[in-house]
Amino acid sequence: MRIRASVAVVTGALALTALAVPAAQAADAPGVGALARSVSPSAGKSAADESYGDTKISNVVVNGGKAVVLGTTTKKTFTVTFTASDNSGIADAYAILWHGSTMDKSDNGVLPNEDSATCTKVNATTSNCKLTYTVKANYDLLNAHAGTWKVWAGAQGKDEDYVLKDNAKSFSVQRASQLTVNAAPEPVKKGKTITVTGKLSRANWETEKYAGYTVQPVKLQFRKKGSNTYTTVKTIKSDSKGNLKTTVKASTSGYYRYSFAGTSTTPAVNAAGDYIQVK
Template sequence: MRMRTSAAAVVGALALTALAVPAAQADGHDGDTAITKVTVNGGKNVVVGTSLVKKFTVTVTAKDNSGIAGADIELHGPGFGYLSGTTRCSGSTCTASFTVDPKVDLPYSNDVAGTWYVDAWVDGKDDDYVWKQKAASFKFQRASTQTVNAAPEPVKKGKTITVTGKLARANWDDFKYHGYTSQPVKLQFLKKGGKTWSTVKTVKTNSTGTLKTTVKASVDGYWRYSFAGTTSTPAVNSTGDFVDVK
């Protein structure tokens, strides 16, 4: 069995120095070993905040006429973002477990947020193997929050209401949430008793991540801000703020 070993592998922790990044290798294989499926975090992006430890898995399904003997699964992203997990195989599926503690693994590393890739090496029991860089991609993101407040409440029909809010995201420099600036956010409305939110307008956050706009009140309902997300930051909706229209 030809298991690849990575120099300076860091198990379950982000390696943020150039020395921890394994040397690049071209894709390759020997024999009939093939990767058929890769799933990261159950198909969801990996979102990390400022304090809670994030645990997730990556599963690689492969095939070989002799069976699967083992695998090495690593993750890499922007900057010096790098993760190596503990991998175990059962049948044709190999699972790597990863743990990210933001205060231990992410100090001063906002630049590692973005698109990440899975690198996988799988060995067959007959000494065949397959090595594939970028076998799958996913987003490693800074957690986001969104607030809303519609006022005044109640309001007379036809009068103006002001809808404010703030879009913020985790900052791994000081482990606080800071406003996400210059981002388009949708102001949405849900009529009382309705089921579908409708977009009224798009508002851009200012230099502190704050949102502010005005609309005319016509019927009772809920107002919210909805952010679609970016590569580095997940989508988020505020809770709905109910306005009673008299």
């Protein structure tokens, strides 16, 4: 596996310099996107919010407000939208996605597919802007990159005012999860022991396989025949290989399933219910 050079480390120097040009040079300044792509990551400056004039960015939304969930080899294209405003109108806008504790210490980043945002004018001062991003899990990401990512965003007014925000929005990039269940024996006599097994696993972007998600709390749930509602019977933890196993007493016919609430790196998932007939 290799990380694309174009989406490797994005630093604070890039973000800070993207629009921070002296007023005397403003007339000759390129757009936000061109500046962002041209700045050397080795400049050694720290990332920080910066603005000049009255330009503002708001309403940042990544992937329609949902986590970006990727399987072992998933290639996904998603959008970032935001509102930009300036009393003179918006001339340009851009955004970069990054992962790390701070932008100047980021360990991965993603550039948009476009040279600059497509900004649709709402009125004389405000535009709605949009960019798309494409990520291939086993090509662009390491497992350590799952979790919270941030959006660096910049916008420039027609009067050369600008705003830079190194964390305009946080969002999640997650390793896709899978969950199985099997209840046995079937059928079973009332009062006898039912053994419920299963496995919790998640995508490993580096091996391109699913692997057990270990030592995670998982709920065993039951839905009585004729009902639409699952209730929690007990909570157990996956073992060192992601396997699940517990026992219950047979009382009435219905469906057993495992349910995982998810973590910051892995989405919630429910197993399909396994029907047990109790005689």
